Each structure stands twice: as C-alpha cells, then as structure tokens.
Amino acid sequence: MGNNIVLDIAYVDKSFGGLQALSNINLQIEEGKTHAIIGPNGAGKSTLLNVCIGRIAPDRGTVTFNGELITGKQPHEINQAGVVRVFQTPEIFPELTVLENVMIPAFAKRDGSFKFNAFSLLSDETDIVADAEHVLDDMGLLGQSAHVAGSMSRGDKRRLELAMGLVQHPKLLLLDEPTAGMSRADTNATIDTLKRIKERGMTKVIIEHDMHVVFSLADKITVLAQGMIIAEGAPEEIRGNPKVQEAYLGESTDE
Amino acid sequence: MKMFKLSSKDMMLMLVLSAAVLTMPIWLVPFGAGYPDLMQKFAIFGLFAVGFNILFGLTGYLSFGHAAFLGVGSYTAIWSFKLLSMNVLPAVMLGTIVAGLFAVLIGYVSLRRTGIYFSILTLAFAQMCYNLAYSVLTPITNGETGLRVLRDDPRVLDNMFGVVQEGSPVGSLFGVNMQGYPGFYFCAVMLLIGFFISLLIFRSPFGMKLIAIKSNQNRMRYTGFNTRPYLLIAFVISGMYAGLSGTLMAVTDPLAGAERMQWTASGEVVLMTILGGMGTLTGPLFGAVLIKYFENIFSAFNESSLLEIFSFLPEPLQHFVVTIVHPFVGEGWHLTLGALFMIIVIFLPGGLVEGFGRLSKKFKSKPTQKSE
Ligand SMILES: Nc1ncnc2c1ncn2[C@@H]1O[C@H](COP(=O)(O)OP(=O)(O)O)[C@@H](O)[C@H]1O
Ligand SMILES: [Mg+2]
Numbered sequence: 001m002g003n004n005i006v007l008d009i010a011y012v013d014k015s016f017g018g019l020q021a022l023s024n025i026n027l028q029i030e031e032g033k034t035h036a037i038i039g040p041n042g043a044g045k046s047t048l049l050n051v052c053i054g055r056i057a058p059d060r061g062t063v064t065f066n067g068e069l070i071t072g073k074q075p076h077e078i079n080q081a082g083v084v085r086v087f088q089t090p091e092i093f094p095e096l097t098v099l100e101n102v103m104i105p106a107f108a109k110r111d112g113s114f115k116f117n118a119f120s121l122l123s124d125e126t127d128i129v130a131d132a133e134h135v136l137d138d139m140g141l142l143g144q145s146a147h148v149a150g151s152m153s154r155g156d157k158r159r160l161e162l163a164m165g166l167v168q169h170p171k172l173l174l175l176d177e178p179t180a181g182m183s184r185a186d187t188n189a190t191i192d193t194l195k196r197i198k199e200r201g202m203t204k205v206i207i208e209h210d211m212h213v214v215f216s217l218a219d220k221i222t223v224l225a226q227g228m229i230i231a232e233g234a235p236e237e238i239r240g241n242p243k244v245q246e247a248y249l250g251e252s253t254d255e
Numbered sequence: 256m257k258m259f260k261l262s263s264k265d266m267m268l269m270l271v272l273s274a275a276v277l278t279m280p281i282w283l284v285p286f287g288a289g290y291p292d293l294m295q296k297f298a299i300f301g302l303f304a305v306g307f308n309i310l311f312g313l314t315g316y317l318s319f320g321h322a323a324f325l326g327v328g329s330y331t332a333i334w335s336f337k338l339l340s341m342n343v344l345p346a347v348m349l350g351t352i353v354a355g356l357f358a359v360l361i362g363y364v365s366l367r368r369t370g371i372y373f374s375i376l377t378l379a380f381a382q383m384c385y386n387l388a389y390s391v392l393t394p395i396t397n398g399e400t401g402l403r404v405l406r407d408d409p410r411v412l413d414n415m416f417g418v419v420q421e422g423s424p425v426g427s428l429f430g431v432n433m434q435g436y437p438g439f440y441f442c443a444v445m446l447l448i449g450f451f452i453s454l455l456i457f458r459s460p461f462g463m464k465l466i467a468i469k470s471n472q473n474r475m476r477y478t479g480f481n482t483r484p485y486l487l488i489a490f491v492i493s494g495m496y497a498g499l500s501g502t503l504m505a506v507t508d509p510l511a512g513a514e515r516m517q518w519t520a521s522g523e524v525v526l527m528t529i530l531g532g533m534g535t536l537t538g539p540l541f542g543a544v545l546i547k548y549f550e551n552i553f554s555a556f557n558e559s560s561l562l563e564i565f566s567f568l569p570e571p572l573q574h575f576v577v578t579i580v581h582p583f584v585g586e587g588w589h590l591t592l593g594a595l596f597m598i599i600v601i602f603l604p605g606g607l608v609e610g611f612g613r614l615s616k617k618f619k620s621k622p623t624q625k626s627e
Contacts, residue, residue, distance in 0.1 A: 055477070074481070076477075076478075076482075079476075079477060079478060091474045091477070092471070093467050093470040093474065094470060094471070095470045096466065096470055100467075104463070104478060105478045107460055108479035108480055109479070111460075113479055114480070114481050114484045115461075116461060117459055117461050118455065118459045119455055119459060120460065121261070121455075121459060122460055122462075123458070124260070168478075168479070
C-alpha cells in the first residue's frame with residue numbers, strides 16, 4: 001500500500017493559560033485523502049490548524065510536512081511549501097475587489113514570497129487574471145469580480161476564502177468549517193467543488209460541523225473533544241462508535 | 256527594458272499633468288502665484304508628497320520622520336556642490352542615493368513595529384538627526400549657521416574641466432543657472448519623472464501587493480508573502496523621493512539648515528497627503544500645491560494690510576473684524592491650515608480627490624437624468 005503520509009502531527013500540546021486546548025495530538029494525513037476533523041465547539045480544532053500553519057507555536061510536539069519540519073517556520077514559508085489554510089472567519093482583503101483578492105494568492109504562488117515587480121503592469125498579467133477568473137467561475141463568483149470584497153454577503157465571503165485557497169493549487173488544503181454560514185444550496189455547491197478537487201488528488205483536511213458534508217466527503221474521520229483525540233477511523237466506524245455518539249454526534253443531531 | 260504600455264487613460268493623465276505643470280508660469284499668474292520661487296515650492300513639495308504617498312498611501316504605514324531624508328538630501332547636495340561641482344546632476348544623484356541609504360537603516364529598524372509604534376520610531380529617528388545636526392555633526396552641517404557654498408570650495412570636477420562661475424556660486428546645469436524659471440523647470444521635470452514612477456508603481460503587481468498589506472497584513476503572510484522586504488522597499492523609495500526633494504531645495508537655493516528636518520516638516524507632508532487624498536495617485540500633489548499656495552497667501556497678510564482690506568467697513572467694525580481675522584494670517588496661518596484640515600478630514604475623508612470625484616459625478620449625472 002503506497003499510503004504516503006503528507007502531514008505528520010506528533011505529540012502536540014498547547015495550552016492557553018490554564019486551558020488545555022490540545023493534549024498529545026498524534027495525527028497522520030495520507031496523500032490524496034480527505035481527512036475530516038470533527039468535535040464539539042471549543043474542542044481545539046481551529047487551534048490544531050493554527051499550529052499547522054505557524055499562527056500558534058505548540059508547547060510541545062512537531063508538525064512535519066512531506067518529511068520537512070514546519071513547526072517554528074514563518075507562516076509565509078509554510079504557505080510556500082504548499083500548505084494552505086482556508087479560514088473559519090473570512091480573512092479577505094475587504095478594500096480590494098473580488099478579482100484582486102484572488103489575484104494576490106495567485107501572485108504568491110507564481111512569484112514566491114518576494115518579488116519586486118514594480119515596473120511591470122497589472123494589465124499585462126493576463127495569466128494571473130485568467131487563473132483567478134477560472135477559480136472564481138468555479139465558485140460561482142465570476143459575476144462579482146469587480147465588486148469590493150468587503151461588501152459581499154457572508155456566504156459569498158466564505159466562497160471567496162475558498163477561491164483564494166484553491167487558486168494556489170496547494171499540496172495540502174486545510175479547510176476550517178468551509179460551509180458554516182452558507183445556505184443549503186451553497187453548501188451543496190461547495191461540496192461539489194470539494195469533490196471535484198478530490199478527484200484531482202489534492203490532499204485535504206476539513207473541519208466541519210455539518211455531518212451531511214462530513215459523511216459525503218471524508219475518507220477518514222478524527223474526533224476531537226476537549227483537546228484530545230477520542231476516536232479515529234472510516235466514516236462507518238465513527239458513525240457507530242458509542243463514545244462519539246455521546247461526545248458529539250448525539251448533541252449535533254439534535255440541532 | 257521594454258516600453259511601458261500604459262492604458263490610454265493613464266497616458267492622458269500623464270499628458271494633461273505635464274502640460275499643466277509646465278505651463279504653470281502662465282496659468283498661475285491670475286492666482287498671484289506665477290513667480291518662480293513659489294512654483295519651485297509647488298514642484299518640490301509635490302514630489303515630496305507623491306513619494307510619501309507610496310509608503311503612507313499604499314502600505315498605510317504612517318512615518319513621522321520623512322523630513323530627516325529631506326535634510327539628508329539637502330546636506331548631501333551642498334557637499335556635492337562644495338567638493339565636486341556646481342553642476343546639479345551629481346548633487347541630485349548623490350542626494351537621492353544617500354537619503355536612500357539612510358532610509359534603509361531607519362526603515363529596517365522602524366518596520367519591526369507597526370501602527371503607532373512605527374510612527375514614533377520614525378519620529379524619534381528624525382528628531383535624532385535634527386539634534387545631531389546641531390551638535391555632534393556640526394563639522395558636516397555647520398550647525399545653526401547652516402551649510403552654504405563658498406567661493407573657495409575645492410570643487411574638484413569643476414576645476415578639472417575648467418568651469419568657472421561669476422559671482423557667488425549657484426547650482427547650474429551645464430551653464431544654465433538653476434534659479435528663477437530654469438530652476439522651476441528643472442524641479443518640474445523631476446516632479447513629472449517622480450510622478451510617472453509613482454504611476455507605474457500604482458499600476459504594478461508590486462503596488463497591488465502593497466495595498467493588500469495595508470488591507471490585511473496577516474492574511475498576506477498566510478498567503479505566502481514575506482511582507483517585510485515589501486515594506487522596506489516602499490519605505491526606501493519614499494525616502495529617496497524625500498531626499499530628491501531636499502536636493503532640489505539645495506539646487507534652487509544652495510543652503511541647507513537643520514530646521515528642514517524638524518518634526519513640523521515631517522508633519523506637513525502628512526497633512527499634504529491626507530488633504531489631497533491618501534492612497535490616491537494625484538491627491539498628494541494637489542494637497543502639496545494647495546498648502547504651499549495658502550501658506551504663501553495667508554502668511555503674507557499683516558495687521559496693516561488687513562486694515563486696508565477691511566477699510567470699507569465702519570471703523571469700529573473694521574477693527575473688530577481685523578482682531579478676529581488677524582490670528583489666522585501671517586505667522587498664525589497654521590491656524591487656518593488646522594481649520595482647513597479639520598474641515599476636509601470631517602467632510603471629505605478621502606481628501607480633495609474625493610471632492611473632485613463627487614463634483615464630477617454631480618455634473619455627469621445631471622444630463623443623464625434629463626435624457627431619461
Ligand atoms: N488564541 C487563543 N487564546 C486563548 N484561548 C484560545 C485561543 N484560541 C483558542 N482558544 C481556546 O481554545 C479552545 C479551543 O478553541 P478552538 O480551537 O477555536 O475550538 P474549535 O475550533 O474546535 O471550536 C477554546 O476554549 C478557545 O477559547
Ligand atoms: Mg473553530
């Protein structure tokens with residue numbers, strides 16, 4: 001079995017003051033798979049992603065990406081290595097247009113972490129614009145490309161977030177509740193998009209509350225509660241696991 | 256390097272601006288501003304503000320110390336006049352480069368912080384330069400007297416090529432003295448070159464990345480950009496514009512004093528940029544011209560000229576009006592500037608450029624309403 005480990009999270013601890021947000025997390029993400037992380041609010045899911053992209057330094061433990069240690073690296077270095085995060089609360093460039101919001105990450109992908117291209121014209125960047133428009137079209141946002149991003153609806157901002165991640169064609173895409181705040185129709189459209197990139201073989205980690213989304217996308221599920229991994233396995237196993245039912249599924253199906 | 260294929264709109268802008276700047280000696284006459292000294296100021300401070308805007312307008316980093324680079328440019332230019340040649344070209348080049356080197360140093364340290372801490376660091380550096388110029392560095396700056404060009408300075412290049420000037424030495428461009436109108440035209444050409452470079456930066460991917468840093472720097476980092484070198488380059492470019500402006504001050508009047516580096520001078524360019532429209536292409540230029548114009552008009556009044564203006568009023572009223580107006584003119588013109596600044600910031604937060612935009616919209620929307 002050629003199950004290549006892309007991301008290896010080993011023995012990660014993180015506490016905020018007295019609160020143990022992550023304790024002894026060990027998690028391996030396999031190449032080409034969609035790995036879901038579920039768990040109740042405050043379980044430490046977002047914190048785990050923050051550790052992966054260098055926003056938060058763990059108290060202990062390491063994160064290795066394709067054999068390369070990424071704990072302690074700068075956020076831009078981790079991005080340039082191919083790990084891209086889609087944020088839970090939209091982190092867009094509100095003053096820029098929708099198109100520009102997607103062009104920026106496309107530049108980062110093409111030019112690297114720094115390039116002094118002050119004497120070339122934006123209007124000559126037809127490849128970048130084409131890339132950005134292609135992704136916007138995929139996300140159904142092409143009609144809004146000239147709009148100021150800050151004025152978009154919340155759901156559209158989420159989709160823009162996703163477009164900004166996808167345009168970089170990452171090796172590993174970390175999605176933090178990509179469908180939260182979306183209508184049913186938008187959620188289904190997003191699932192379709194995510195399924196399509198799965199066919200292209202992109203490795204994904206997805207944090208999600210919506211069980212419909214999780215079970216229709218995930219190859220493997222990890223359940224987190226109070227900073228600890230309480231279960232891990234294929235979707236069918238997780239569905240039947242009583243510990244999970246108690247900690248999480250029970251409460252979320254009531255919603 | 257390949258030719259820049261500017262959009263036709265930008266080409267028009269460049270043409271109109273060039274025509275407007277170069278014909279200043281004609282169309283400024285009715286405004287009482289058509290004389291070379293003042294027009295030189297328009298061009299020099301316009302350039303200063305255009306460059307400042309590349310840092311402040313694009314990245315949002317507010318420097319309160321850019322006058323330091325103005326001073327460095329001036330001193331360097333005078334030393335070039337003293338040691339090398341009265342030709343302005345070496346002075347301009349050296350002044351810009353040395354100011355750029357200073358900017359690398361100050362920018363490297365100050366950019367370790369953001370927001371108010373960045374502003375305070377730049378302010379501290381500039382005040383340091385100001386104080387050093389009066390104390391330790393007197394051998395270089397000639398302290399309070401100011402640095403001036405003397406008849407018996409070495410001027411190695413001029414001597415080598417046998418260039419001699421009659422009377423007291425003045426900056427010259429191959430025999431043309433850079434005072435009066437020729438001085439203005441030299442500054443005007445520098446302004447246009449500076450504006451053109453700023454236009455290119457605004458229209459480039461680099462410029463867009465700077466704006467994105469202003470919008471959300473953290474996101475830029477997670478998007479894969481190392482933001483520090485971007486900010487440093489913007490800082491150094493704007494420092495070089497300031498240095499060039501300082502050089503031009505020395506070119507048109509071969510004298511440099513430390514007061515050029517005082518914090519009020521740093522503050523003035525901030526006002527110019529905000530007044531005209533921070534982050535807009537043309538705004539800072541308008542802001543600079545407006546402030547220098549008003550400074551010239553309002554600071555020229557004194558009590559007797561005011562009495563004359565209001566002499567049509569009955570005497571008690573005349574004295575009353577003059578008492579009220581007097582604090583706002585002459586030395587007190589900064590009060591007028593302050594009031595003007597407040598009005599603009601409150602009613603037109605986007606500056607003059609926003610005001611123009613609103614006006615032109617009004618004019619444009621009227622005919623379309625009629626046709627409906
Ligand atoms: N930067 C932070 N500082 C302090 N506490 C934090 C920080 N980030 C997260 N936490 C706390 O850590 C716990 C886990 O948060 P989070 O990872 O956001 O949970 P989840 O994404 O699973 O809902 C929560 O109790 C949260 O309040
Ligand atoms: Mg979360």
